[in-house]
Amino acid sequence: MKKHFKKTVLFFDIDGTLVDPATGKIPSSAIEEISRWRNEGYPCVISTGRTYTTAAWTDCAHYEWDGFVGINGAEVRDPNGAVLYQNIFPPELTEKILETAQKLGHPVMLLDEEGFSLIGEMNDNMRTVMKLFPGRSAHGYDYHGQKVYYAMVIADTGYDYADYEKLGVHAAKSYYPYADLVLPGTSKAIGIKAYMDAVGAKEYYAFGDSLNDQEMLKGADIAVAMGSGDPLLFPYADIVSEPIDRDGLAKALKEIREKKNGN
Numbered sequence: 001m002k003k004h005f006k007k008t009v010l011f012f013d014i015d016g017t018l019v020d021p022a023t024g025k026i027p028s029s030a031i032e033e034i035s036r037w038r039n040e041g042y043p044c045v046i047s048t049g050r051t052y053t054t055a056a057w058t059d060c061a062h063y064e065w066d067g068f069v070g071i072n073g074a075e076v077r078d079p080n081g082a083v084l085y086q087n088i089f090p091p092e093l094t095e096k097i098l099e100t101a102q103k104l105g106h107p108v109m110l111l112d113e114e115g116f117s118l119i120g121e122m123n124d125n126m127r128t129v130m131k132l133f134p135g136r137s138a139h140g141y142d143y144h145g146q147k148v149y150y151a152m153v154i155a156d157t158g159y160d161y162a163d164y165e166k167l168g169v170h171a172a173k174s175y176y177p178y179a180d181l182v183l184p185g186t187s188k189a190i191g192i193k194a195y196m197d198a199v200g201a202k203e204y205y206a207f208g209d210s211l212n213d214q215e216m217l218k219g220a221d222i223a224v225a226m227g228s229g230d231p232l233l234f235p236y237a238d239i240v241s242e243p244i245d246r247d248g249l250a251k252a253l254k255e256i257r258e259k260k261n262g263n
Contacts, residue, residue, distance in 0.1 A: 007202040010037060011047040011069065011192055011216060012249075014058055015132055016175060016209035017226050018046075020244045025059045029250035037253065038066070045069060045195060047188050049172060049180040049212050051111050051150045052077060057133060067199075071150050072172045072182045072212055073191025078198065085194045087183050089148040096167045097151055097181060098143060104163060109152040109178075110143075125154045125177040132176070151181040172212035175230040180212060188216035205256065207249060208233065224252045 012018050012034075018026050034044050043066035048055055051070050055061075068077040074087040089097075094110075098119065101108045107120030109129070118126070129152075153164060154177060161171030161179050170186070171179040192204060206213070206220035209229025217223035217236040225233045228243035239255065241248035 007200070008221070009043045009045055009066075009192075009196060009199070009201045009204045010034075011045050011188075011204055011206045011220075013208040013210070013213050013216075014046060014048040014050060014055060014060055016229055016244060017207050017213075017249065019059050021132065022245060026063070027244065027247060027250065029247040030253070031063065033250045033253035033257075034063075037257070038064075043067065043199070043201070047192060047206070047208075047213075047216060048072075049152075049174065051075060052081065053111060053116065054133065054150075067195050069188060069191035069195055072180050072186060073188045073194075074183060074186045075149065076191050076194045076198075084198050085191070086149070087186060089151060089183065091145045091148075093167065093169070094143060094148045094151070097153070097164065097169070100163055100167065101153060104155075107154040109150075109154065110148055111150040112143075112146045112148045120154075123154075125156065129154050129176060129178050152178050153181060154178045173210070174212060175210040188213065189219040190215075192216060192219070207252070209244075222256055224249075224256075 015021060020027060038044050045067040046055060046060060046065050047069040049072050052068055052075060055070060066079050076085040077083055107118060107126045110117050157177045164171050164181060170182045172182050173179045203221040205222040206216045207224045208217055209226035211230055211232055214233060214236055223237045224239045224241055225237035226244055227241050227248050234240050239252050241252040
C-alpha cells in the first residue's frame, strides 16, 4: 500500500460498472479518473460477484488494483492476491443446488479446485451470460465432492430464486439473467469490512449497478449507482450517474472529488 495511503477506500463492481458490457472494456475516462484517485493515495479495490479467477478474464486484468473482494464478499484478497478470507460451499449444499437446477432446467456455473465449469443445456440466457466470460465455453462436469468456491444459477430475468434460497443460500440477483448464490452471512459489505479491517481504513465509497451491490451501497459513505444499471438500486445511491457508455463512472468520480475539494 502507498505510504500516503488515506483512510478512504473506493470499491468498484466490474460488469456494468467498470466494464462496459457492450465493449468488454473499461472506458478510458474511468481509468484516468481512477488513476488520479490512486495517485492521491486512495486505494481502489474490485468488489464483484466474480471470483478472483473470472475477474482476471476481464479488462480489469490490464490495470493495477489495491485489493479484491469477490464472490459477493466470500473471497477477499490483498493487493498481491494473497487470500485474506475465503468461504467454501459445503459439499451437501452443492449437491442440493445441482439437483434443484436440474429439476428446474437451469444451467449452473461453478468454480471449484479443478477449474471452471458450466452445467446444463445451452439456452438464450446462458448465451447472454457467456458474453461476460469471453473465450470460455460450456463443457461437461462431474461433481464428486471437490471444493466449490462459486456458484451461479442462470434463469430468466425476474425469477425470484426462492427454490434455491430454501436450500439455505442467498440469491444475489444480477441485472443480467443470473444470480450469484451466496452463503449465509456473506455480502459485498461483509467482504469490504474484512478488507478495511485488514488495512485500517475508516470509510469507503462504492460504485455498482445491480442488486447484488445493494448492501455495499447501503454501507458506503458515498454510494454511486450507474445510470445504466438496475433502477431498483437507485434508492440506495447518493449519486445516480450517467450511463456507463456516457462516461458515467468518470463523471461520478470527478463530481465526488470536486465536492471533497469544495469546488
